[in-house]
Amino acid sequence: MTSSSEDDFGRDLYSIPSSSNWFQWDEIHGTERRELPDFFDGSAASRNVRVYKEYRDFIINKFREDPSRRLTFTEVRKSLIGDVGTLRKVFLFLERWGLINFGVSDGRPRPTEEVGPRVVVEEPGAGVQVMPASSKLASGRSVAAATAAGAGETGFRLPPLSSYSDVFGDWAPGKGPVCAVCGDQCVSGRHEPLMEGGFVVCLKCSKTENEIEGKSADDNSDRVDGNANHATGAWTDAETLLLLEAVLKHGDDWDLIAQHVRTKNRLDCIARLIQLPFGDHMLGTFSGKYDAKNSGNQATNTKAIQHASSELLPEPKTDGHVHNDVNEKVEEESIPVHPSKRRHIQAIANATDSLMKQVALLSTVAGPHVAATAAEAAVTALSDENPWAGEVFNIDEDEARKKRKSFPTNNEPKSDVKVEDQDVEMHKQTDTPVLSEKNFSATAFQTKAAIATALGAAAARAKLLADQEGREMELLVASIIEAQMRKIQYKIKHFKELEFIMEKEYTLIQQMKESLLDKWVEVIQQIFQAGIPRWKDNVFPKSLWNHGS
Amino acid sequence: MKSLPPGASKAPIKFRMPTAENLIPIRLDIEIDGQRYKDAFTWNPNDPDSEVVSFAKRTVKDLKLPPTFMTQIAQSIQTQLAEFRSYEGQDMHIKEKIVPLKIDLRVNNIVIRDQFLWDVSNFENDPEEFARTLCEDLNIGDPEVGPAIAVAIREQLYEVAAQSVSSARETRVGKKGRRGIENVTNSKTGNSALDLLKLFGSKGSVIRKRKEWYLYEPIVDLLSNEEVGALDAREELSAR
Numbered sequence: 001m002t003s004s005s006e007d008d009f010g011r012d013l014y015s016i017p018s019s020s021n022w023f024q025w026d027e028i029h030g031t032e033r034r035e036l037p038d039f040f041d042g043s044a045a046s047r048n049v050r051v052y053k054e055y056r057d058f059i060i061n062k063f064r065e066d067p068s069r070r071l072t073f074t075e076v077r078k079s080l081i082g083d084v085g086t087l088r089k090v091f092l093f094l095e096r097w098g099l100i101n102f103g104v105s106d107g108r109p110r111p112t113e114e115v116g117p118r119v120v121v122e123e124p125g126a127g128v129q130v131m132p133a134s135s136k137l138a139s140g141r142s143v144a145a146a147t148a149a150g151a152g153e154t155g156f157r158l159p160p161l162s163s164y165s166d167v168f169g170d171w172a173p174g175k176g177p178v179c180a181v182c183g184d185q186c187v188s189g190r191h192e193p194l195m196e197g198g199f200v201v202c203l204k205c206s207k208t209e210n211e212i213e214g215k216s217a218d219d220n221s222d223r224v225d226g227n228a229n230h231a232t233g234a235w236t237d238a239e240t241l242l243l244l245e246a247v248l249k250h251g252d253d254w255d256l257i258a259q260h261v262r263t264k265n266r267l268d269c270i271a272r273l274i275q276l277p278f279g280d281h282m283l284g285t286f287s288g289k290y291d292a293k294n295s296g297n298q299a300t301n302t303k304a305i306q307h308a309s310s311e312l313l314p315e316p317k318t319d320g321h322v323h324n325d326v327n328e329k330v331e332e333e334s335i336p337v338h339p340s341k342r343r344h345i346q347a348i349a350n351a352t353d354s355l356m357k358q359v360a361l362l363s364t365v366a367g368p369h370v371a372a373t374a375a376e377a378a379v380t381a382l383s384d385e386n387p388w389a390g391e392v393f394n395i396d397e398d399e400a401r402k403k404r405k406s407f408p409t410n411n412e413p414k415s416d417v418k419v420e421d422q423d424v425e426m427h428k429q430t431d432t433p434v435l436s437e438k439n440f441s442a443t444a445f446q447t448k449a450a451i452a453t454a455l456g457a458a459a460a461r462a463k464l465l466a467d468q469e470g471r472e473m474e475l476l477v478a479s480i481i482e483a484q485m486r487k488i489q490y491k492i493k494h495f496k497e498l499e500f501i502m503e504k505e506y507t508l509i510q511q512m513k514e515s516l517l518d519k520w521v522e523v524i525q526q527i528f529q530a531g532i533p534r535w536k537d538n539v540f541p542k543s544l545w546n547h548g549s
Numbered sequence: 550m551k552s553l554p555p556g557a558s559k560a561p562i563k564f565r566m567p568t569a570e571n572l573i574p575i576r577l578d579i580e581i582d583g584q585r586y587k588d589a590f591t592w593n594p595n596d597p598d599s600e601v602v603s604f605a606k607r608t609v610k611d612l613k614l615p616p617t618f619m620t621q622i623a624q625s626i627q628t629q630l631a632e633f634r635s636y637e638g639q640d641m642h643i644k645e646k647i648v649p650l651k652i653d654l655r656v657n658n659i660v661i662r663d664q665f666l667w668d669v670s671n672f673e674n675d676p677e678e679f680a681r682t683l684c685e686d687l688n689i690g691d692p693e694v695g696p697a698i699a700v701a702i703r704e705q706l707y708e709v710a711a712q713s714v715s716s717a718r719e720t721r722v723g724k725k726g727r728r729g730i731e732n733v734t735n736s737k738t739g740n741s742a743l744d745l746l747k748l749f750g751s752k753g754s755v756i757r758k759r760k761e762w763y764l765y766e767p768i769v770d771l772l773s774n775e776e777v778g779a780l781d782a783r784e785e786l787s788a789r
Contacts, residue, residue, distance in 0.1 A: 044645045046668065046749045054755045072686035078766040081755045083647055083668030084679060 014064055017098040028053065035093055038086065046082060055080060055090045063100035070104045235264075235272050243269055244276075374456030378449045564636040566703065567710050569675045571595070573633050574703035579621045585785075586618060589700040592626065594633055601626045633707075639714045645670045650705050652767075656697045658777050659689065663767040667702070669709050676702035687769055 022029040028049060033040050039052035058080060063071040073091045077084050094100045235243075239261055246260035246269075258266040565571045572591035579586045588608075605622040608614070645668065652663040663683070668674065680698035689695075749755065757765065772780070 044668075044670070046645060046647055048749065051749055051755050058756055073682050074686035074767060077665060078762050079757050079759075081757050082666060082749075083671055083674070084665045085668060085671050085674030088679065088682065 014067060016102055020097040020099055023097075023099055025057065031097075032056075032093075036089060038089075047086060051082065052090065055082070055087065056094065059091060059094055060099055068104065070101050239263055240272065240276070243272055247273060371453065371457050374460060375449065375453040377456060378452030381452065382445055382449055562641055564639050564641045564710065564714055567641075567669050567672055567674070567706055568703065569673055570677075572703065573629070574700045574707055575626055575629050576700070576704070577622060577625050579618060579625060581615065581617050581621065584615065584618075586612070586614060586622070589697065589704075591696075591700060591703060592630065594630060594637070598627070598630075601630070636711055636714050641710060641713050646709070648705075648709060650702055652698055652701050654694075654697050654701055655772075655780065656694045657691060658772040658774070659691055659694055660770040660772060661687075661689075661694065661698070661767060663698075664765050666765075667706070669706060669713075676706070683767065687767060689769065 016023065022031055028040075032052070036052065038044065039047045039049060042048065059071070059076050062076060062079075073088055076091055077087050080087055091100075242261045243257065243264070246257040250256040250260065254266045254270055257269050258264065261269055264272070566573055570593075572593055575590055575592045577586065577588045601623050605619045605626070608622060609616060609619045647666050647668045649664055650667045652661060654661050676699040677695070679702065680695040683689075683698060684695045
């Protein structure tokens, strides 16, 4: 190294990663001795400390001639004498430590392990500045974070193959945030915000991180279990093939399958297989287990519905205190599949209670006329169905009819009274048969009648609502059309005005033209009379314009 | 990192390729009934010999060559393997030796010429790695170029290594009064090793003179299709 080149470096500052701040022009650091021992153990004549220093200094100087350009090994080795293998080692060593090609962008993947806290160290003698941070890497990170926050579609890259499609359709393409680690689309619920500058890391990545850190993957696998229906975006073709192969070979021994796939854990494999369009067929006999797991909610629902429907037939209890409302009934439906016996009975009672209550409520909402008609229709239908029911209802039919007649006059202004009346009516309907010592089927019929009434009332109410909504919609559409019409009319008016103005202007211009022509002729005549041989160009237009205006 | 001793000169080691991986270069040039098959690749001498036949079968099938090629290919590979094995087991006396290697290759329509120094005694050197870096640095996209360069390097290294065995043999023989042969072999190859002391000693500089840079710089030419055709024709002629 010549002294002049050293002066050059005294003036310029170069960025190197803070991890390489051991570097000194005039010294050999322990790192260099450790990583390139060939030069320092005196084993070969062509490799010694002096040669190393010359290599190193030359390569670094060469890079710093133009720090924005990437220095290649091929460029370096033409100017250095020595074994290309050894030269390459030195070159790679310097590149790895960021002493050359640091912060040069050429699209090649760069090792990012140097990210970390950085220190500013000013080395006046050596002319090397250690930058606080690699701005390039930092910006790259922030971009990733920005994309993650902005939910960009950039990270989404699933080929449109059928085997890639998620049959459960849980994810929405382009809606989930982008994982900052793997760049994949994160499915909602499968990512968790790690406290690393606020960018999102998807579960898969965070898991691999955890595994690397040696944490037990159990708590993660629990989470995966919960989200087993979600898409795992990062299954490659090869992995899927391995999985299918393993399933064919090992059947449902998921531990063996996971071992075969290697890159994925047991739960991932299960989740992936059931996501495949044909996964169920492959699983064959043991698919039922997973079906139940998947459609667990559905199963519970259907069972609950069965309960509810069977609850309606047994004898109802029509005691006075009603403490269950509609919401509670819904909750009741979603109780565990096999409840204890006591709860079972309670459920029936509650269902009947709330059924009566609901009937009352619905008929109140629908109005007394509608409710009465619905009840009558229900009773008639039941009578047709079974003569027994007719007898049951005949007892108080007259009474009910009377009541119906008196309804319109009594109950129009106060809605509270209506409820009471309805309740009374219902109670009557239910109470009378009990007193008349008919067997329990009477109450069953009455329950049926009540249900039918409620349904009828609800339907009527719904129709009313629908009619109202329809009217409202018509009204709105009409108003929209009207507004549009008005807009068009305004426009037409505007255009007419414009046309009028244009016509006016046109006539004006025509007049102007005529007057101009007259003037022109006049002037020419004057010129002839005056005998002026020629005129100055600039005079005429001016005067003409003046006349014109 | 290989655990091989860097100073291979001290303890004589058994013959092998002086590279990280003990792969030997194989070159095939077979012509049957006007049809010519040329190829170059590396072969692991530790592979079982049955591989040779299956390789030949596969090659003939893949390239749709007439079946007569199969025996020829297998035979050629076997011969070259046998040559290598004849050296195996012998001691190799490689002192630290840096030799200039020359590359002058045409792969498809790319011509590449290059010269660089190679330490034959450095058993960590990896021709494939070097060739890959070279292609990356020169932006050569053709995937055939890198392996071709690596094979060319290996061929030259193989030659040097074989010499080190035979020259050791010659020196033994030479003591009995036949010194002439050694000189002949040395001058024939022309792979004169560098004077290490002069270059790497305390006086010399390892930075090459600027005017010599061009000698050690890779030159890549892209040929047009016509040029490729002309070169092919010429090679055809010279081969006959």
